Amino acid sequence: MLEKTTRMNDLYDFYQSLLTPKQRSYMSLYYLDDLSLGEIAEQYGVSRQAVYDNIKRTEQTLEDYEKKLGLLEKFQARTRIFRSMRNLLAHDANPELLRLVDALEKLE
């Protein structure tokens, strides 16, 4: 479950701008604020099942976006490369190169 939560938080980071306001609300209450389905249902005056269905569909939507755009996978690949660059630069410090690695990471 923790693994799923981490993945959903990660996907949400990348694709939240493509979701509707309601999808964003439910997802962030459930995955970021850790509210229960019942608590979200109560807050919105809808059934627990309605919240559950909406969140399940949104999870699938996020996975579909990742399948199409692969932003999370590319981010993770770049992060590994940045780490390798920093390791190399630790031995052979080049301040200008380090500044460029910083600039790249800031774009993430």
Next chain:
Amino acid sequence: MLEKTTRMNDLYDFYQSLLTPKQRSYMSLYYLDDLSLGEIAEQYGVSRQAVYDNIKRTEQTLEDYEKKLGLLEKFQARTRIFRSMRNLLAHDANPELLRLVDALEKLE
């Protein structure tokens, strides 16, 4: 017009996976293969106006995706940084670092 074509080709590169098959067909015939609206209309047995409307809407869709995700802008920013890295590494050749820059560019 050339500038617009370049931008649409660039946006299409990043977001084509989010378009419908018909949107992809029209956009690639018009912007990549340089067919006229009339030629596309004839090929699909629809009016020139229908093709025009579809393409205009798709252009707006691509701009909306760019506004939300900024993939083209980030790509361009990274490309500039890669160029700076290569310039620095040209003077202070470090084959391992160059290999990592290659790996980063391959992810684009």
